[in-house]
Amino acid sequence: MRIRIFPVDITYGIVNNEPEIRVFGVSEDGKHVAVAHRGFRPYFYAILSNEEAVSELRRMRNVISIEIEERKLFGKPVKVAKIIVTTPDKVRDARERAATIKGVQDVLEADIRFTLRYMIDKGIKPGWMEFEAEPSDGFGTGIDAFYRATSDPVQVESTLVPPLRYVAFDIEVYNPFGSPSPERDPIIIISMMDWSGNIKLLVNDGDEEKLIRDFVRELNELNPDILFGYNSSRFDLPYLVRRASVLGVKLPITKYGTAPEQSTYGHWSIIGRAHIDLYGVIQEMSDIKRKSLDYAAEYFGVMKRSERVLIPGHDIHRYWDDASKRDELLKYARDDAVSTLRLGEKLLPHIIQLANISGLPLDQVVEASVGARVEWMIMHEAYRAGELAPNRVEREYEPYRGAIVLEPRPGLHNNVAVLDFSSMYPSIMMRFNVSPDTLMEGECDCYVAPEVGYRFLKSPRGLYPRMLEKLVSARRSIREQMRLIEAKSPEFIYLDARQRALKIMANAMYGYCGWTGARWYRREVAEAVTAWGRSLLTSAIKFAESIGGRVIYGDTDSLFLLNDEGVISKLIEKEEKDGFEVKIDKVYDKLLLTESKKRYIGLLPNGDIDIVGFEAARGDWCDLAKDVQEEVAELVLKRGTNAAIEYVRGIIKKLREHSIDLNSLIIWKTLDKSIDEYKVIAPHVAAARKLIERGFRVGKGDQIGFVVVKGEGRLADRVVPIALIKGNEDIDIDYYVEKQVIPAAMRILEPLGVNESALREKRGGGSILDFLG
DNA sequence: TAACCTAATAGTCAA
DNA sequence: TGTTGACTATTAGGTTAG
Numbered sequence: 001m002r003i004r005i006f007p008v009d010i011t012y013g014i015v016n017n018e019p020e021i022r023v024f025g026v027s028e029d030g031k032h033v034a035v036a037h038r039g040f041r042p043y044f045y046a047i048l049s050n051e052e053a054v055s056e057l058r059r060m061r062n063v064i065s066i067e068i069e070e071r072k073l074f075g076k077p078v079k080v081a082k083i084i085v086t087t088p089d090k091v092r093d094a095r096e097r098a099a100t101i102k103g104v105q106d107v108l109e110a111d112i113r114f115t116l117r118y119m120i121d122k123g124i125k126p127g128w129m130e131f132e133a134e135p136s137d138g139f140g141t142g143i144d145a146f147y148r149a150t151s152d153p154v155q156v157e158s159t160l161v162p163p164l165r166y167v168a169f170d171i172e173v174y175n176p177f178g179s180p181s182p183e184r185d186p187i188i189i190i191s192m193m194d195w196s197g198n199i200k201l202l203v204n205d206g207d208e209e210k211l212i213r214d215f216v217r218e219l220n221e222l223n224p225d226i227l228f229g230y231n232s233s234r235f236d237l238p239y240l241v242r243r244a245s246v247l248g249v250k251l252p253i254t255k256y257g258t259a260p261e262q263s264t265y266g267h268w269s270i271i272g273r274a275h276i277d278l279y280g281v282i283q284e285m286s287d288i289k290r291k292s293l294d295y296a297a298e299y300f301g302v303m304k305r306s307e308r309v310l311i312p313g314h315d316i317h318r319y320w321d322d323a324s325k326r327d328e329l330l331k332y333a334r335d336d337a338v339s340t341l342r343l344g345e346k347l348l349p350h351i352i353q354l355a356n357i358s359g360l361p362l363d364q365v366v367e368a369s370v371g372a373r374v375e376w377m378i379m380h381e382a383y384r385a386g387e388l389a390p391n392r393v394e395r396e397y398e399p400y401r402g403a404i405v406l407e408p409r410p411g412l413h414n415n416v417a418v419l420d421f422s423s424m425y426p427s428i429m430m431r432f433n434v435s436p437d438t439l440m441e442g443e444c445d446c447y448v449a450p451e452v453g454y455r456f457l458k459s460p461r462g463l464y465p466r467m468l469e470k471l472v473s474a475r476r477s478i479r480e481q482m483r484l485i486e487a488k489s490p491e492f493i494y495l496d497a498r499q500r501a502l503k504i505m506a507n508a509m510y511g512y513c514g515w516t517g518a519r520w521y522r523r524e525v526a527e528a529v530t531a532w533g534r535s536l537l538t539s540a541i542k543f544a545e546s547i548g549g550r551v552i553y554g555d556t557d558s559l560f561l562l563n564d565e566g567v568i569s570k571l572i573e574k575e576e577k578d579g580f581e582v583k584i585d586k587v588y589d590k591l592l593l594t595e596s597k598k599r600y601i602g603l604l605p606n607g608d609i610d611i612v613g614f615e616a617a618r619g620d621w622c623d624l625a626k627d628v629q630e631e632v633a634e635l636v637l638k639r640g641t642n643a644a645i646e647y648v649r650g651i652i653k654k655l656r657e658h659s660i661d662l663n664s665l666i667i668w669k670t671l672d673k674s675i676d677e678y679k680v681i682a683p684h685v686a687a688a689r690k691l692i693e694r695g696f697r698v699g700k701g702d703q704i705g706f707v708v709v710k711g712e713g714r715l716a717d718r719v720v721p722i723a724l725i726k727g728n729e730d731i732d733i734d735y736y737v738e739k740q741v742i743p744a745a746m747r748i749l750e751p752l753g754v755n756e757s758a759l760r761e762k763r764g765g766g767s768i769l770d771f772l773g
Numbered sequence: 774t775a776a777c778c779t780a781a782t783a784g785t786c787a788a
Numbered sequence: 789t790g791t792t793g794a795c796t797a798t799t800a801g802g803t804t805a806g
Contacts, residue, residue, distance in 0.1 A: 265789095286786080370790050402792030403788065424788090425791095511790030518790080526791070556788040556793085598787050598794055613795080618785060620797095669784065680782050680799050715798070739797085778803075787794080 003133040006162045008225040010115045024272040026162040037149035043084040044110035053103030062090040073388045075437030088114040126355040128156035140255040142223040166226035168341035176317040178695020182242035191337035212249045228344035230293045233277040237268040267367040274362040289619030297339035308335040349497035374512040395516040400527040403556035408593040415563040416591040422581040424557035425510040428532045435462025436522040449528035450535040475502040594751040603637040615744045623664040625740035648745045666705045674700045686716035708735045
């Protein structure tokens with residue numbers, strides 16, 4: 001019989017010294033099914049410098065057989081021995097032995113995990129797959145039907161996703177000592193929400209063991225395919241596991257009836273299910289400045305911050321202890337579970353597509369770095385092309401030249417067209433066959449990169465260009481399909497997520513090739529791409545100017561031109577002839593350029609304002625300053641500078657009267673390293689230190705919010721982290737006027753000829769005291 | 774000692 | 789553990805005027 005399965009988790013077991021791949025997933029009718037597949041063995045390659053090594057390799061223990069193959073490494077043919085080993089746990093030992101054998105130059109692909117090896121070799125990525133199979137004995141719990149595969153799997157293209165069952169969970173911990181510790185502090189609430197909207201609030205009524213057992217029972221009854229959490233890889237799941245073990249309670253929530261375990265990169269996996277920590281997905285979305293669950297949920301329109309309970313983390317124990325506040329804490333826990341579930345629903349299509357395109361399983365793809373995702377995608381392609389995966393090696397960092405940014409022509413311009421090269425770097429790689437395996441030294445039938453002179457074979461097609469072509473053409477056909485489908489239908493959402501993911505992956509390839517940690521790293525490849533990019537942009541400028549165009553700004557792949565239809569259409573036509581697509585991205589009715597690169601504001605025909613690069617677009621300025629700048633931008637473009645000046649004066653007056661909400665004065669900055677690595681104690685570092693003194697665990701990656709209060713010394717000595725705000729702080733209004741509001745406003749007003757003094761209230765009597773004091 | 778200058782450090786954004 | 793280019797604030801440590 002034929003079994004079609006949408007995999008949720010793929011793992012393996014060992015039966016009679018033979019590995020058995022086990023695919024847990026969902027069938028088309030929504031049943032939980034699992035397929036076991038035997039017959040596939042782990043292996044790795046050895047590059048041979050002489051044939052005599054083969055007999056010695058054959059004599060190694062746990063080796064089943066050796067096959068001599070012709071493969072390629074960076075495009076060059078090599079002879080390799082494929083060393084097939086009994087079970088995955090024997091690979092390491094065999095690899096180490098093989099490496100010491102004379103005649104073995106190098107050992108390759110010994111660090112590829114078995115289940116991923118299986119998927120690469122069988123041409124399977126997470127998504128529908130089909131087996132010939134027959135019913136079999138069980139090897140887990142919570143499964144409706146077991147099968148044993150009698151054929152290799154086949155990937156099935158389908159735009160459908162089965163009805164997956166998912167649950168979101170969140171734990172609250174009693175934390176009177178600051179950050180909680182599982183050895184000491186009990187779990188007090190576990191909140192859960194399932195796919196059909198049922199919410200469960202499990203409460204510690206004095207028996208924490210029962211709480212955990214209740215959670216296990218509820219979860220196994222729901223038997224979800226996906227468990228969503230928010231920061232659950234770093235907090236909730238390890239805390240639960242540790243706490244259960246401290247209490248001596250079992251936590252059998254995997255489909256093997258075991259506890260979750262930590263696997264690679266700190267990820268916590270639940271066999272048979274996909275544990276998806278949404279925090280990682282949010283973290284890489286640069287549009288979302290605040291990464292906490294409440295902000296992320298608000299960003300996606302899932303739950304407004306104003307409509308939910310917000311409790312500062314360090315206060316949880318107080319709400320628990322205070323009988324009159326406990327209900328609020330329960331509501332808070334509930335809101336977290338609801339937000340997490342709804343966020344999961346929004347993000348799942350995206351996650352499924354990233355998994356399907358990269359080849360990484362659902363739970364791993366959210367944890368994996370961008371580089372790792374691209375690399376797995378390349379591994380699949382390389383295998384089919386007979387290319388060996390190079391080993392990961394530590395390399396020295398070698399900087400190289402990037403893109404051009406034009407000097408802006410400052411001033412207020414009318415009717416400006418912004419043109420850009422569509423997917424410039426991917427296009428360059430495809431157009432000139434730029435790839436690590438086509439890079440050549442010496443004479444050849446080659447494309448030669450400008451300035452840097454690196455040479456790339458015209459044929460055969462390289463690994464990178466081939467992959468990009470697949471990504472680009474897949475995206476193109478999806479976008480065509482989308483035109484025929486009703487927007488917001490399930491299929492539309494699926495296709496849209498897919499085309500976005502394809503674009504993300506295509507755009508990530510350039511960054512990957514310049515990453516020193518990449519298996520297929522070749523600095524020359526990245527360098528050639530940016531060199532061609534510079535040359536494309538400069539020649540486009542020259543051409544535009546030669547036919548009377550006026551270029552006022554440009555960055556990497558974009559040109560800002562005074563709108564002239566003739567010039568623009570000729571430029572577009574010319575680039576098309578050269579194999580590049582140039583498009584009008586947008587047209588501004590008005591555009592304000594300053595002397596700064598990468599910063600401008602523009603007025604679109606529909607009245608919208610674009611603010612690019614300025615403080616209003618940044619996450620590290622207080623909301624007040626950002627709001628002021630946004631308003632100033634709008635007033636300046638729509639009504640003129642005087643209106644903007646009046647507005648700013650009004651805000652400053654309000655601020656001095658203390659009638660501005662404290663929340664709009666919070667400044668957020670990320671700790672990019674752990675606290676003792678800092679050479680300079682910046683304000684947010686000082687704020688973080690204060691938190692640590694008070695028992696909070698803050699560190700690398702955390703966002704620190706603080707306000708500035710009056711006092712002596714450095715700014716860093718005058719910050720109060722928001723978790724420690726009592727409400728009676730003496731806010732340093734002058735700081736907010738002079739260092740936040742006025743600079744943000746002046747950034748836009750100054751180039752228009754406004755003097756800073758125009759923003760300040762005239763000082764009345766007693767001004768001499770102000771100067772002295 | 775206050776005022777001023779400058780390099781280094783750090784974070785964030787544009788592309 | 790994707791890239792370079794660019795802007796900006798703040799600290800840290802100096803020099804200088806008085």
